[in-house]
Amino acid sequence: MSVVSAPTRYLEPLDSATALTLMARERLGRLAFCLHNTPHIELVNFVLVDGDPVFRIGVGAKLMAVGRGGPFALQCDHINPDTRTGWTATITGPARTLRPAEVAELPELPEPWAPGERARVIRLTNRQVFARMLSADE
Numbered sequence: 001m002s003v004v005s006a007p008t009r010y011l012e013p014l015d016s017a018t019a020l021t022l023m024a025r026e027r028l029g030r031l032a033f034c035l036h037n038t039p040h041i042e043l044v045n046f047v048l049v050d051g052d053p054v055f056r057i058g059v060g061a062k063l064m065a066v067g068r069g070g071p072f073a074l075q076c077d078h079i080n081p082d083t084r085t086g087w088t089a090t091i092t093g094p095a096r097t098l099r100p101a102e103v104a105e106l107p108e109l110p111e112p113w114a115p116g117e118r119a120r121v122i123r124l125t126n127r128q129v130f131a132r133m134l135s136a137d138e
Contacts, residue, residue: 007136009084016051019089019131022078024048027110029076031055033065033095040065045110046074051126053091054098055110056118063120066095072124085135093127 014022023029024047031044042062046055053074057063065072072095079086098121103109112118 007138009134009136012133012135014087014089014131014133016129016131019087019129020048020051022087022131023053023076023089023091026076026078028113029053029074031062032073032075033062034070035061035065035068044074045112046076047108047110049106049108049123051091052093053124053126054106055122055124056112057120057122058116058118062122066097066122069094074124083136087131087133089129089131091124091126091129093125095122095124097121098123 027045027047029044029046030041032039032041034040040061044055044057044062046053048054057066071092073090073092075088075090077086077088098106102123103121106121109121
């Protein structure tokens with residue numbers, strides 16, 4: 001009778017450049033912000049522009065939070081449930097509404113998946129990146 005040993009697992013930090021490269025491949029993330037002293041987390045479609053997440057919003061909680069100038073975080077990941085491996089990365093910093101001239105200069109705009117008008121384009125200024133990789137021996 002042979003015994004199959006479980007793979008050795010590793011949880012390692014990723015440097016900012018690697019994290020941003022991985023995040024640039026994704027289009028969906030979780031945006032975290034505070035409103036009325038309560039944390040909110042909402043899905044947003046985003047693109048990275050020079051390391052800063054850019055996303056579109058309509059009128060609602062996210063717009064109120066941007067107007068109040070509170071901190072924001074955008075987190076995304078890519079997980080393989082079969083191998084139990086993957087990565088997660090979070091960018092934190094302030095967010096602001098871009099002026100029309102700034103929007104016109106963007107190389108790419110995110111395409112929202114959800115219905116509804118999302119006329120405002122928001123840029124989260126990358127102040128810090130935290131990322132980790134979960135891997136395993138085969």
